[in-house]
Structures are given as structure tokens and as C-alpha cells.
Amino acid sequence: MISLVIAERCTGCQVCVRVCPTNVFDAVRGGPPVIARQQDCQTCFLCELYCQPDALYVDPDCETPAAVSAEEIERSGQRGRYRRDSGWDEWAGDPRYANEHWRMDQIFARARALS
């Protein structure tokens, strides 16, 4: 469930307000958006992909809101990791984060061979 808008990282671009499929954010003129409807969050993590300054944190627990601080998230190394692993924006073209989704068939075949 969406847990954090990290105010000091947020540029106020409001892209998360636009892209959220379940409309959990409300725009705030000249400032970071607010999480207005946290319980509507579908824990899809897509807002993080679209947030270039990595100012959002979605906790993987989709049932219970998590109490986490920006400091904890910073220490965990998870801030912005999904966007980086996905090779979006400045990470595009970096071979460490290349899109290897096409290997899915091979991986299923390996699993069948093992069982």
C-alpha cells in the first residue's frame, strides 16, 4: 500500500496524481501531493515507475498500511529500486537493467524439465 510521499524529494510534478489507476493522491498546488485515499491503493507499484525523483514508497503489504519513515526507506536501499530495475528513464540502455522479459518461456521450460 502507498506509504510515503517523500516531501524533500518531490518536485511537485503531480505525475503520480495523473497515473494512479485508483486515484489515491490529491494534487496540491506548488507542493507534494497528499495520499488522500490510502485504502484505495491497489499496491501495483506503478506510481513508483513514473516518479523520476523517486519520491514515493509503496509497501508490499496490500492489506495493512505500513508505518515507515523516509530514513528507513533510504537505509533499506529500496527507494527507486523498482524504477531502476525496470530500466526506466536514466537507467535505459544500462545493461545491468536490460529488459529480459522475453526469457520467460525459457524459464518455464527449465521449471518443467526440473519437475
Added chain:
Amino acid sequence: MPNIRVSTTPPTAELPTVELPPIAADVLVIGGGLSGTWAALAAAQAGARVVLADKGYCGASGVAATSGPGHWWVPPDADARAEAIRQRTAIAGGIADPAWMERILDITWTTLPTIADVYDFSTDETGRVQYRGLRGPEYLRAMRRKIHKLGVRILDQSPALELLAESGGTIVGARGLRRQRGEAWTVRAGAVILATGGCAFKSRLLGSHTNTGDGHLMAAEAGVDFSGMEFSTYHTVAPAHSTMTRSMSFAFATYYDGEGREIAVPPGDATRTLARAMLEGPVLCSLHRMPADIRERLRRVQPNMMLPFDRGGSDPFTHRFPVLLRPEGTIRGSGGIRLADDDCGTAADGLFVVGDAATREPVAGAVSGGGAILAAWALSSGVIAGRAAAARAACHGRRTDTPARPLGQAGLRPARHAASVDPRAVTAAVQAEMLPYDKTIFRRGPALARSLSRLDGVWSDLRDHLDGEGAATAGETVQARESAALTAVARWCTRAALVRPESRGMHLRVDAPASHPALARRLTVGGLDRLWSRFDGDAPQPLDSPVPTQAGAA
């Protein structure tokens, strides 16, 4: 904590709703997921002026945007195609249509590479371009770019509430809200395409929260019926408390019961085996059998798969973790809005249906199409309906000036007097019948009858009293309408499950475990206040007729 900004009173809540002037289009697409964007693309390429309205954001909405669609992909070799179709037909429970399969294989093969200008297809070690499997977020982002370039007008955060019809019943548009602006939109169009997805009853299946059956309810109000709604019991495993229904890694899973004993999972029956164990107690999982080289590249294949572990501080390769099954409802089920023709038209003139909102029985039958067939279907049905809708609009015009009435009933306009009905309580009551494994995976006639009776009670209460139009905020209006749609879809699924007195494909009747050759036919259900059902070739059965318990009585 100063960084957590949570407000319970959205600033837009108090704005009065402003009616926007009607927008004229040739084709209106409702829903901006995989099938909706393909439909919009095909219609625009055919020269139509297209408006696409999405409840959330076209690009992030829908179950494809969070997954990795790997399309059913068979080269145009007659023997290879025939063999692929033969294999699928053999498991489809006798109700699929090989001609439809052939059609979607062909359309998918020829059409998917045409988005190479917006999607960066990968190349394998041999230099060959890999078209089949795309990553969801990138795929939908690309589709948005593609339709935007072609001039499709996209209305984001714009849930459709109801269809508009001429007096003769022809569908000529829809009406909805721009929920972040306090505005109501109306689109008048020569054809309307429903691309609203399946319905998983808000089960927390990844990406499915907006898939509340809105299009199903709108279609029913236009007089359209449904097929295969009993095939709505597919489930996908996920780490407990998470939405992460990415199944690939679980191909390497080992499961354990609460005592630590390994659960033997027979091939092809994982869902029923795991569900039985989960009804008894906790089920744990380990991914230690995944080879090291696959673990190393897992985040490059599926970047979201490891999020529950990375952020939950656990290692699925060395530590056992609790799992559950997320119900997919009609999403990876195969039932949906019945197709009336080969153009993805419905029984309502001017109304088309694509993707998971439509029945997928022609291509999947009584089993799930899985990601591959469903992605190929979303693409192909979109292409077929997009072209047909554009051709229809070119022939019939945009119909902007004919008188039209809004069709929305339950959840919007109470049949009797407005009274306090809590949409969240409605949704919870629906979930109580549609989410428990012992009611859906292991169906029994008497339990289904009790579920249907409870759902009928929920329906009559909300139909009589729930006043979505009179709600204080756009969000509450949408929520009221969604709760009505969830209830309607639950009733069609339950009615269909009740009147198919046998087991077939994913539909398991514990009280009738065999399949009966005489019932290798599709089952249509319909109706809003009074439900009815009909096996292909039979006369309709109203709700109050005796429900057969033996195949011979059907």
C-alpha cells in the same frame, strides 16, 4: 512523521459537478487497458475519430499493465498452427471454436510487430527480435504513445457510469465523470466499445482493483447477456499479504503445510490441491529449486516479482514464506459479455466488446486461456472490434443529434426511494460469497443457492435505495456504481455455476464431479432483477424454475 502526508478530506470533494458539453466521436472506447488501446488503435487507423475514457490512467490501468503479457505466438506454418489449435481444443471442454483460435493467432502474429516504433522489442543472443513477450508497464505506456500519435483523445481518471441509447435501443454514447475535476462527461459516438476488463471482486489480484464489472452492468442495462460466467474460478498464488500474482517463479515452488510437511502437488491441479491445504491451515512456500542463474536475472525478467521479498526483508530461496491464492474471477476465467457476431458485436446495436470483458470461450473454452491466449485475445478482439466500429460509424454517422436517454439504473438511480446503503458493505457482502475457496473452487449446489439468495437480497436493496447520483462526491458516485456492478457480476457467476450441474474445465461441482457430454454446450445467463439462463439449443430457464441437479434434468 512529517514525511507521511495522509489526508481524509480530499480538496476536490466539495466541488459541484459541472456538465461538460458533449464530445462527438466516431468510436468511443471505454477502458484503456490492453484490449481498449488495441481497439482504439485499430479504429483510428481505419480513419475514425476516437475517444478513449479510462477510469484511471490509460497506461497504468488494467491487469496487463502490471504483468508481462506473453502472447499466444505460433508462426504462420499450417502444421504448427493446426497443432497449436488441436492442443488447445483438446482441453477446452468442448465449447471452444477452432476458427476463432486461428483468427487470433493470425491477427496477433501480423499485428504485434507493428508497435515497434513505440516498444523496444528485445533481441536474443542470436540477434533475433523477440516479439512474443512484453513487459506490462512498458507495453501499455507504448500503446498510449501509439494511440496518442494517431490523434485518439484520451480521457484519464474518467470512469464511465452509463451508456446512452436511442429509443430503438441503439447505443450512441456514454456518460461518466472526470473524477479529479468535478466534471461530468458525455461522449456521443457512432459505436461504443466496452473494454472494461473482467471482474475479480476486488480480490487484490495484482492490478485488478478497478476491474469491478462496470462494463458488464452497462451491457446488461442495454439488454446484453453473458456466456460462460461459471468459468470464473481461476486462482493465482501469491505471497501472503501481497498482490504479487506473478506465477513464473512458482513453477519452481515447493509447498509445505503448517507442520512443515511437503505438499505433493500433482501437475495440472495445483490450485485445488493448495486450496484444500489452505482450508485446513497455513501453507508455506520455498523457491529453493530455482536455479542460481535464474535467480540472478529474475529482476531483469520480472522487476516487480521480488518486491514483496526485498521490501519485506525475507529471502524466498532460503526461507519458507506463507502464500495464498488470489481469486481471478472472470479475469483469467473465460466468461463474459456474449458475442453476437464475428465482429465482437453484442446483442445491442452499436455496442462492441473486447478483451476480458467479453467471453473468451471461443478461444479458451472452459479452461483459462492463461496469459498467452488472453493477451492474444485482447489484441485481436481489439483489432476486430476497432475496425468494425470504425466501419459502422462511417456508415451510420456519429449520431450526435438524435435524442438519447441514459440507461444507468442500479447504484446510480434508486428504483424506489433513496436510503442509506453503504457501498463498502455491499462489496463486503459480495466478497463473502465470491472469494472463499470453499464457495468458489469447490462448488456445491445448495451452497450456491444460498449464495445466490443472499446476493439477490443485496441486489434488491441497492437497486431500490442506493443513490449514486445523489452522492456528495464523484468518488462516492463511482464507488456506488462499482458496488452495483460487483453484485450483478456475482449473481451471473453464481447463477451460471448453479445451473451447470456437472463439472467442466475450471468449474468444479463437488456434488457433480463428472462431465456430461450432453452439456458440452455454452451457457448464457442474463437479466438484472430477474435472472434467466439457457444452455445453447434450449429454451430459457427463469430464476424460479426448479434448478436441475442431474445432467439428465437440464
